[in-house]
Structure formats: structure tokens, C-alpha cells
Amino acid sequence: MKPTVFIDADACPVTSEALAVARAYKVPVVIAGNSTQNLTRHVRRGDPRLPTDGFWVDTLAVGVGADAADFAIVQELSQDDIVVTQDIGLAAMALGRGARAIGVRGRIYTLATIDLDMHIRHEEKKVRRQGGRTRGPAPFEEDDRERFTANLRRLVEESLRDAENRS
Template sequence: MKPTVFIDADACPVTSEALEVARACKVPVVIAGNSTQNLARHIKRGDLRTPTDGFWVDTLAVGVGSDAADFAIVQELSRGDVVVTQDIGLAAMAFGRGARAIGVRGRVYTLATIDLDMHIRHEEKKLRRQGGRTRGPAPFEDDDRDRFTTNLRRLIEESLREEA
């Protein structure tokens, strides 16, 4: 069974790039996000919308809750799937289902570092709750898109090899 790419589409700047890579690798995609978004806007005319042996794309609209898309994605994950997300918590949950995760800037999350990532996220959130400030993300650059595309292709190819 081929891996599926799941895109956490809430504020995802690389949805189009993820779809292009999936088309090239001939793997299915599920775009998940808040039901108030027009998730179908990312789908090209002619893209198959029902499961086939190659590339197809579907949308998964969820409620407005803050983690609704994350939990919906986790419920659908299978071993070898790939999750595109900015959310470290979702990346951690993906590992629990045997899936892989990549950030929108091309950072591949690993089991070796996810605990530290979660710890840093917790400490920064704690600091903000106490009135402190943390630095925001750097501006999104073309290099981020290129790194994302390269690393997503590598993750998908690794998953395809493992499934064979």
C-alpha cells in the first residue's frame, strides 16, 4: 500500500509544493483543515478525487477547534504515511502511528529530537503565559520552499522503498 501525504493545511505555505511532489511521486494526498477554509482551491482541474493506484487528492474538513485538524489527521494515519505540518505536537503523534513528519520549512522531524522539540515548545509557551516574549519565526524564504520540496520527495521515496 502506498503512503499517503497528509497536509495540515491551516496556515500551510507549501500546500501547492506538497501537491506537486505527490503528483510527481504518484502518491495520494489528503488536505486537512478548518471547515471554514476552501481546501479544494489547491486541487487542479483534472486531479482525481477518488482513490486509485496513483496520485489522487481529497479534502478532510474539520470543525473550528484549535487541534481538530491534528486529531482528524492522526486518526487516518497508517505506517509509512507522511505528514506536512508546522505543529510539533502533530509531528509527535504521527510517530506514534508509524508515520513520518516534515515541517513547512523542510525540517524533517525525527524520533531522536522530537522530545527536545516538545520540551522547547512547552517552555516557550510557559514563558509567554507568564508575560514573557519569544522570537517569532523568521520570514519564509524561497530556500525554505526548496528545502521542503527536496526533503518531502526524499521522505516519500523512503516510504515507497519500505512499502515495497
């Protein structure tokens, strides 16, 4: 079975790039986000919307609420699937399900580093709760987009290879 690319569409600046990679490798995509978003805006008119043996794209609209899309994605994940997200918590849950996770700037999350990522997120949240400030992300640049595309291609190739080896 081919891996699926799940896109956490909440403020995702690389949805078009993820769809382009999925089209090139003929793997399915699910775009997940809250129901107030126009999740289909990146879908091309000719993109298949029903499951096939190759590329198709579906949307998964969830209710408005913290982490609603994250939990909906995790519930659908299978081994070798890929999650595109800015959310470290979702990345950790995806890794725990045997899936792969990549950030929108092209960072590939791994089991070896996710605990430290979660710890840093927790500590920064504590600082903010106490009224302190933490440094925000750097501006999103073209280099980030290129790194994301290259690393997503690599993850898709690995996932396809691993899925094939299990068949």
C-alpha cells in the same frame, strides 16, 4: 499499499509544493483543515478525487477548534504515511503512529529529536503564559520552499521503499 501525504492546511505555505511532489511520485494526498477554509483551492481541475492506484487528492474538513485537524489526521494515519505540518505536537503524534513528519520549512522530524522539540515548545509556552515574549519564526523564504520540496521528495522515496519492502 502506497503511503499517503497528509497536509495540515492550517496556514500551510507549501501546499502547492506538496501536491506537486505527490503528483510526481503518484501518491495520494489528503488536505485537512477546518471547514472555514477553501481546502480545494490547490486542487487542479484534472486531479482525480477518488482513490486510485496512483495520485489522487481528497479534502478532510473538520470543525473549527484547536487541534481538530490534527486529531482527524492522526486518526487516519498508517505506517509510512507522511504529515506536512508546522505543529510539533502533530509531528510527535505522527511519529508515534509510525508515520513520517516534515515541517513547512523542510525540517524532517525524527523520534531522536522530537522530545527535545516538545520540551522547547513547552518552555516557550510557559514564558508566554507568564507575559514574556519569545522569538517568532524568521520570514518564510524561497530557500525554505526549496528545502521543503527536496526533503519531501526524499521522505516519499523512503516511504515508498519501506512500504514496498513490507509487501
